[in-house]
Amino acid sequence: MAAAADEPAATADSRRRGPRGPYAAGRESQRTIVDAARAVFAERGYRAGSLRDVGERAGVSAANVLHHFGSKEGLLVAVLEAREASSGKELLERFRQGEVVSALRDLVRANSLDRGLIRLYTTLGAEATDATHPAHDYFRTRYSDIRGYLTTAIEQARRHGTIPPGPDAWQMAASLLAVMDGLQTQWLLDETFDMTAAFDAHLMSIGARGDDAG
């Protein structure tokens, strides 16, 4: 985690102070800055949104933002990880309960209400294909992890009959992830493009049953 590296070294004594000690305060400022960064990057984009804008919105200096996150890119990775932590867990829980098709449909619906965040993921994911980009390892690992979770979920859905037999589950996981990403790009380029309808049609074309939750 980029954030943790910049925290001051704590003595054993300060650690004993518990959740109200300096660590908790540091985490709280970090959370405030991450919320501000998410809003700034979503409104103005990553390239155009400055550390100064983020600091102003969070009520701290740009230097303080750098102190906590090391770099603008480190801050962005923290923004992405914060999102992952909150929405990823719920999604994985639904996968485990065998609700992969309806969970993905709901995910695409939720994404269609958060244009700024999806633009962030789309732009940064593309930039990060450059191996020297600071978010390269983050995105590479993220895609690999998602393909793994989806593969397990597809295998389970096949046992339940909500996804028909067909190609290798891992390949299908890759193409499901791909279609969600690709539809996002089309929707970002043209907001009249209905990505939820296109995704539903895609699920129909692979014979997936969206009522797997029922």
Added chain:
Amino acid sequence: MAAAADEPAATADSRRRGPRGPYAAGRESQRTIVDAARAVFAERGYRAGSLRDVGERAGVSAANVLHHFGSKEGLLVAVLEAREASSGKELLERFRQGEVVSALRDLVRANSLDRGLIRLYTTLGAEATDATHPAHDYFRTRYSDIRGYLTTAIEQARRHGTIPPGPDAWQMAASLLAVMDGLQTQWLLDETFDMTAAFDAHLMSIGARGDDAG
């Protein structure tokens, strides 16, 4: 066309000089610069490749590059359009001959041999989701056109039985385009990812027959 806008206004007389007149010479320098730009952007990326690098490779000054294309972004649009003109026609011809499935498989194979170009499309396409980006209209129109061509090709393939009946052809066109884009991102992030195998598996999962050319 960004390129045409910077050409000097021609008199009726100069136009009559035909293919060896000043227009032909201007087009030839433009082609040389576009080839150089494609190589530079593919090697170093769009952000890191400078107009000076492009000029050096083409044997002209950076100012001359700007004279022809107006801006770095204008040059990039010309690079993309040059590619479109050469490979797009062949693809459309195969669509017209009812070979949509095999034409798409061949396209994904060809793309898997041109990592630099695919990175260009992926990075610029994502950047261009910003409505103020100079390539925004280009990408918006490009996606809309491709969906249109694919829709017609899918309708024809359904009449020939190489793509099974299913969701609306336009929706299927959108998701086919999406899966190709999304698999490219996964492949760019991890070159061990086999995007041709994943695309073939995807075609299998929608029941498309890859032998439609036979």
